[in-house]
Amino acid sequence: MTTLIDHLPNDADPDALFESFAGWAEERGISLYPAQEEALIEVVSGSNVILSTPTGSGKSLVAAGAHFAALARDQVTFYTAPIKALVSEKFFDLCKLFGTENVGMLTGDASVNADAPVICCTAEVLASIALRDGRDADIGQVVMDEFHFYAEPDRGWAWQVPLLELPQAQFVLMSATLGDVQRFEEDLHRRTGRPTTVVRSATRPVPLSYEYRTTSLTETLTELLDTHQAPVYIVHFTQAAAVERAQALMSINMCTRAEKDEIAKLIGNFRFTTRFGRNLSRYVRHGIGVHHAGMLPKYRRLVERLAQAGLLKVICGTDTLGVGVNVPIRTVLFTALTKYDGQRVRTLRAREFHQIAGRAGRAGFDTSGFVVAQAPEHVVENEKALAKAGDDPKKRRKVVRKKAPEGFVSWGQNTFEKLITSDPEPLTSRFRVTHTMLLSVIARPGNAFEAMRRLLEDNHEPRKNQIRHIRRAIAIYRSLLDGGVVERLPEPDEQGRIIRLTVDLQQDFALSQPLSTFALAAFDLLDPESPGYALDMVSVVESTLDDPRQILAAQQNKARGEAVQQMKADGVEYEERMERLQDVSYPKPLEEPLFHAYNLYRRSHPWVGDHPLSPKSVIRDMYERAMTFTEFTAFYELARTEGIVLRYLASAYKALEHTVPEDRKSAEFEDLTAWLGEMVRQVDSSLLDEWEQLANPEEETAEEAQERADQVRPVTTNTRAFRVLVRNALFRRVELAALEKYTELGEMDAGSGWDADAWAEAMERYWEEYDDLGTGPEARGPGLLRIEEDPEHGLWQVRQTFADPSGDHDWGISGEVDLAASDEESRAVVRVTAVGPL
Known part of the structure; x- marks a missing residue:
């Protein structure tokens, strides 16, 4: 069977493009849905397309068609996604379609074949390019997947900036939950001059049916299993609740003996190396999966593989399943219709509900999908009591109804029905102004004042917010001017600039680790002869990394618990204990000298103010306590979030490898780095091996890569790291x-x-x-x-x-x-x- 690249026509005629792509799809046994046909016809004709179709309706195929059209027109085409893992997955998929020489990837901390005509990247990377190069960027097309991230409070700016700064590009915006997009349609047409088409389809390839249940969850689940509506994804809104549910369901016989044998066969020699892993082994062998963001990647992948093989009857997970995970699910079962969003408990938004519910019923697996919502527990118990009383009015009046728990945010069948019929909320602009934005615009050719004025006054924000952004931009500009980072020119230079940077951004600015240049400067404060030099180097680098909040909270809880015990032993009264506890936090090595150095550094590098310094001790704490990964997660009770711990350790390892110059590395520092890298590999090699595979994506098949990821290399292989162990x-x-x-x-x-x-x-x-x-x-x-x-x-x-x-x-x-x-x-x-x- 030929690849997609083999079907490129000799010219970019829209009819020829469509026929070639459709012919390739037909070769693969794919029949295009009407919405796919409509979207592809508009794409090959050069129009912008806003594709708002349900989950499972083949948006990825439209994206492939868009890249196909761009290659035929000899244009550079970008694919963006919200998370690095999805970008990486798409990179490998597109390599198979278009060949490794034609596909590259940029994620901020990884760059592979960056000059390729098809580039996979995060939205933040594309936004950075758009700010730096604007209409001069060599970008002919942008495909933005999961475009509803435009409304994310912290990251939405990155989805808006390319729309504002790349008028030369053709845009394909895709999501299952866009809501009203009329303003995007009008705005894209005005900016790019291209026709802009909205392709909608409320018809799912696999239709959904909805049901509200007042039976207990166990009864509901048993009935779903008996009526062949598995696999069932049980949605929880905390990781702890998902794991507790899996344990509670072990009493239900999910699988036949033959099915359990199949599960054991697929698991094979897979090693469950942590405490949570050993529990997961019991769950999956029983036909129950667990899936949430706090798990080790290798465990999540195993659950996904078992589910794709049709071997798991139930998956207990969180509401984070939605983005880019290909797990076939027939039934989505909501345990609640409210969630805690970090500030308060609130009812699910229509977008959130549809994003999760849309995972039910996958094309190619099911002919129908089911969405079930459980009534609140107190309602279920009241229904049971009333059923026991029967039809006798006197008995029913005597039933003492259980009240809702204190603080309960009410929801019920009306809530469920309203969510089903509600369209996703309109996407809200999340534009923001940073030092990085100003520096990027000032660095490009032309009049930076005009470019910034256009960016600040012609974005998607209401006028009130625009005025606030303008004031912030003026304040940042003045700080750059006062710090000597920019200077005014008496007359425009040969590229039309009237202000210019006095620093080289390529050397002094890092997208992946914005504070890495500060770390280099801070190393000068350390004494190489000090016994703690290697660990102090680690503390400098750790202070520049994003905070792993769960780990820091656990460290603080542990520190406060130990402080309370000591104060009790010392006879300190309760009120004073509570007062003293406010000053007890997680460990922050070198806090005072680092903040002093940071404040000095900001005077000449004011953009670092966008990225606050955060002294912390995770690696250092683990090393000083001489703990293994398992001991550390047990000590701080982090077994449920061990994936978050490992991701932090892996990112820290990469930062230590790439930030510290060779001439700064002592023998002990190199020992420590070797130990850290080996520990990450022993727990889950995929986080580091993936980056190595990116450089040579053709060297092994996906199956070979999966087999290798499941095997743990001998810990004694790396002698230097083993000596540290x-x-x-x-x-x-x-x-x-x-x-x-x-x-x-x-x-x-x-x-x-x-x-x-x-x-x-x-x-x-x-x-x-x-x-x-x-x-x-x-x-x-x-x-x-x-x-x-x-x-x-x-x-x-x-x-x-x-x-x-x-x-x-x-x-x-x-x-x-x-x-x-x-x-x-x-x-x-x-x-x-x-x-x-x-």
Whole structure:
């Protein structure tokens, strides 16, 4: 079967383009829906298209047709999506359609084949190009998928800017939940001069039916399973609720023995390496999936693969499933019609409801889809009580009706019916002005004042907001002028500029890590001879990264819990304890010197004010506590959000690799970086392997990549990183010994015969000689650890010396490292052989 690139006609005649594309689709057994035909005819004719059709109606095929038309016209075409994972997935899809030489990707922190005629990117990247180059940008076409993100409070500006700044481009805007788009239709026609067509279709390829249920969720689910309406996606509005539901449903027999055997066969040798993973293994083998953003990517992918194979009867997930996840679902079951949005509990918006409900019934899988809403629990219980009373009016009057919980935001069948019939709300403009915007516009040729005036006065904002944006732009411009970042020219230069930048943005400005240049400057504050130099380097880089809020909240809770215990032990009264607790937060290493340096740096680099500094300690905390990934997530009770922890660690690893110059890297820093990278790979290699595969997308098939991602490479392969794991494993014991936590030590070394009593007895003799045990930077330094490698016997002999207060260094822990067991368990397996004096 030929690829799409083989069907390119010799000329860009609209009829020839349409016939060629339709012929390719027919080869693949695809019959175009009427809405697809209409959209493609308009696209090949050069019109802008706003495609508002239901989920599962083939918008991706229209996007492929648009890229096909642009290639035939020898134009550069951009595809944008809201999240990097979807951009990456689309990149690989388009590589198969058009060939790897014709497709590139830009996500801010990854660039692959950036000069290709088809570019996949995030909306933020396209907005940056639009601001920098405007109508001079080499962009002939823009396909914006999931365009309803235009209304996202923090990110919507990036979906608006290309519409304002790329009048030369043809636009294809796509979403299942656009609402009224008349103003976009008129605005695009005015700006681009092209005809703009809205293609709508309320008819779904797979029709939906709706039902409101007052039975218990278990009864509802059992009936759906009995009537063959599975797979069922049960929608929750917290990750915790989704996991708790999966556990609660284990009592229902979901699958036959044969079906369970099929599940086990597909799972194969997949390794569930974390505590949540071991629970997930039980769920999926029972026919129940869990799917939410806090999971490790490899677990989410496994659930998706099992669902695509038709092996999962139920998936318990959150409302985040909607974007770009191809999971066949026959029934969507809402557990509620309200959600907490970070500020208050409110009823679902029509757009949110339709986005989730639209996942029911997928073309190619189902002939119909079902959307079911559960009544609130107190209503269900009242209905049960009334049913028990029967038709006797006296008995029914005696039924004591259960009241709604305190603070309950009321919803019911009327709410459900209203959501079904309501159109998605109109998209709201989220334009904003930043230093980055001004710098980009000033850097381009021409009169920057005229360009900014047009951008500020001819956007989609109401006039009141435009005035506010103008005032902010003036304030930012003055700060750039005062800081010497821009200067006025006495007369226009050869490119028509009347103001210009005095800095080189290419060197002094980073899209992926806007504070990376500050980090480079802050490294000068550190003493390379200091024992804590490597960890201080980590703290500088961590302060420039986005906050992982769940981790920081858990660290703060843990710190406050420990502070309360200490204050109680010290006899501090309740009121004073509560007052002192307000000052207890998560760890913020180097907070004072970093903020001092940041404020100085802002004077000459005012744009960094768009990106606040945020000192924090995640990697450093994990390293100083000598914890594994599993120990860290358990310590801070982050098992449900371990995917968020891993994504932070992976992004931090990339930042450490790319931000720190080679001449700044000490041996300990390189050890630490190797340890971090290996830890991420051992937990879930996909986050790092994906970027390596991007550079060579043809080297392996999707199946081969999936098989490789499911396999964990031996942890002993990277010797440098493994030595750090060994050091951390031993130092973890030193820390616990210093805190006299012998029970934990006993649990850790039960297999070595060193129970809590043995540890207590050994350390008692140490405390008779010394009154302290060091756990600072020097105590964990390489000078106090001896490793004798003996690969012939599959063992390393190790000795961790204690940092005693007298500096005698005559006590320590002796042990051996089992290399085979370490590979089996993806961690350093240390067996203690002695604790005592040399």
